[in-house]
Every structure is written in C-alpha cells, then in structure tokens.
C-alpha cells in the first residue's frame with residue numbers, strides 16, 4: 001500500500017511497513033498498555049454519516065484500519081460502536097493472522113468492551129465467533145452467558161468502574177501491552193479525561209457530512225484543558241490525509 005508521505009519527509013512510503021515498524025508493545029509500562037486510538041473524520045469534523053463511520057472512509061482507510069489492528073494485542077470498543085458497526089472477527093485474513101504469529105502475537109487480538117449499564121449488544125456477530133476472546137468490564141452482577149465466543153466478564157464496583165482500572169487489569173491480569181481503541185467518541189473522551197491515550201491515528205476524509213446530529217471524534221464533557229498533540233507523520237492518498245499524532 002504505497003502512500004505519499006508529506007511529513008516528516010516528502011517521499012513515497014509503504015504504509016503497511018510503516019505500521020509494522022510501530023512495535024507498540026515495546027512502549028508499554030507496568031501500569032497500563034500503550035494505547036493508540038483510531039478514527040476517521042469528515043473534513044467538517046463528523047465521525048459518522050447516516051449513523052455509521054463506513055461512508056467516511058475509503059479502501060485505503062480500511063487497509064490502514066486493518067493494518068493497525070494487526071499491530072495490537074487488544075482492541076477496545078464502546079458498546080455504542082459495537083451496536084452500530086456490526087463487529088465481527090477482528091483479523092479474518094489468514095496472511096495477517098500468520099504475520100501476527102510471526103511477530104509474537106496471538107492470531108486474534110483480545111477484544112475489550114466497557115459498559116456502565118451492562119447493556120452489551122451480544123447480538124453483534126463478534127460474540128458468535130468461537131475463536132474470539134472477549135473481556136467485558138462492567139457493573140456487579142453482569143453475566144453474559146450463551147455466547148459462542150469466549151467471553152469473560154470483569155465486574156467492577158461502580159466507584160471502581162473507571163477506564164484506569166480496566167487498563168490496569170488489562171496490563172496486570174491479561175498481560176496486554178498494546179491496545180488499539182476503535183472508538184467511539186464517548187469512549188475516546190473518557191480515555192482522554194483519564195489521560196490514558198498515547199497516540200491518535202486520524203484519517204481526515206475529503207468529504208463533508210453537514211448537519212449537527214453526528215458526533216465529532218470526541219463526545220461528552222469538555223476537557224479541563226486542551227490536550228496538545230504532536231504530529232508524527234502525515235500521509236496522503238486520493239485527497240485523504242492520514243495523520244499520526246502523539247498526545248502531549
């Protein structure tokens with residue numbers, strides 16, 4: 001997948017090689033996984049169009065989305081996104097699975113879900129995949145039986161049901177060193193407010209969505225102060241910009 005790199009140097013890059021060089025797990029500390037977030041946005045800042053993010057991205061965005069998945073030991077997603085984006089097995093391509101194994105990862109990332117209400121959309125195809133391991137962080141009493149996937153519920157008391165606690169458990173209890181959050185906006189805002197994000201991969205699509213009902217890539221209370229970003233790279237293809245930012 002050859003893309004035009006604008007920053008840091010103007011030249012042609014093999015994007016999947018760039019992603020393979022990320023080695024996200026090497027940046028983890030003992031407290032939590034190294035955490036990167038991936039979003040696509042319209043040029044007017046919308047993270048969805050007609051209810052989903054699918055129309056915003058193009059084939060290159062899809063390849064980068066899957067390429068990033070290939071790099072992560074675990075993938076975190078909110079229940080809102082699970083409900084609308086029809087999540088299924090995370091890595092279905094046999095070649096990608098082989099590459100994960102060669103890189104010392106499991107063939108499938110651990111899928112992670114957080115919920116306060118316990119209303120988990122287990123009808124999403126992900127929960128019917130026997131090969132998937134899914135951990136759900138939720139309130140006391142939450143049980144999710146009858147799924148073909150291997151589902152483990154971690155019950156946290158309401159006062160302890162923070163993303164910080166979930167991340168600590170992922171690192172200490174599940175041995176996860178690299179985590180990719182695929183949204184949605186509410187979950188991303190929660191991660192930001194608990195200062196749990198290391199990097200943001202943002203596709204800026206050359207499209208306008210209009211309207212004011214769809215969220216941006218964040219949703220919820222404003223942060224107490226602006227979170228500064230450092231641009232690490234900017235890639236371009238077909239008018240789409242693929243931006244990699246470091247938080248801070």
Ligand SMILES: NC(=O)c1ccc[n+]([C@@H]2O[C@H](COP(=O)([O-])OP(=O)(O)OC[C@H]3O[C@@H](n4cnc5c(N)ncnc54)[C@H](OP(=O)(O)O)[C@@H]3O)[C@@H](O)[C@H]2O)c1
Nearest residue numbers: 039040052053078079080081115116117183184186187190
């Ligand atoms: N453009 C993109 O790249 C992109 C990516 C992802 C999603 N989206 C779009 O975003 C929209 C969905 O947005 P959303 O904000 O509703 O989705 P979301 O962030 O995926 O889900 C929100 C839900 O996740 C759970 N949650 C979030 N933060 C939590 C926390 N700190 N602790 C415990 N649980 C937490 C809660 O579940 P409970 O209600 O169960 O308690 C909350 O209602 C869809 O239109 C989707 O297409 C776009």
